[in-house]
Amino acid sequence: GAGVSQSPSNKVTEKGKDVELRCDPISGHTALYWYRQSLGQGLEFLIYFQGNSAPDKSGLPSDRFSAERTGGSVSTLTIQRTQQEDSAVYLCASSFTGRGLKTQYFGPGTRLLVL
């Protein structure tokens, strides 16, 4: 079946511009996660969605970052007034919730470069 998809795969933007990153989770997965991975670094948790609500936004690095999820499916991560330190790979993952195991499946990521 279809896995997690993300778009765009690559994004180059100028400092100060806004960017939108999209994630399509696996069908039926109600949990959705955004992570960030900087060059040579590990995973940095950003935000977790359960359905359309975000019980945990604690990983968002600043108020320039926001995310939403509509219809319990697609999610958009928005970065306003991008800075060079925002350059990273932004990863989305989804998982089943409920009584089953919450194995997280990742998308291919969006590589963001802020010039």
Add this chain to the structure above:
Amino acid sequence: DAKTTQPPSMDCAEGRAANLPCNHSTISGNEYVYWYRQIHSQGPQYIIHGLKNNETNEMASLIITEDRKSSTLILPHATLRDTAVYYCIVYNAGGTSYGKLTFGQGTILTVHP
């Protein structure tokens, strides 16, 4: 979540078995052992997970010691495409709370011809 320790790098000849160790001595009873890998410029790929028993799927086998303090991921016939960073993590995937995954440095596995 319990922390894990992995060797920073390993080499393996193509066609041979790759055995990747992981120590997780502080694992708690409800935490699962998960393995992911990340091939260069790709997103992390789920490989396998286990709780107490050994597990096998089409990609790999997972051997967990009886005391659950360590585990070994086995790729039975490594290919060049298995060259990647392999991450061992432990977390409570079956609980009511969600899991914020944290990857350590992982093991860089290089499969050579």
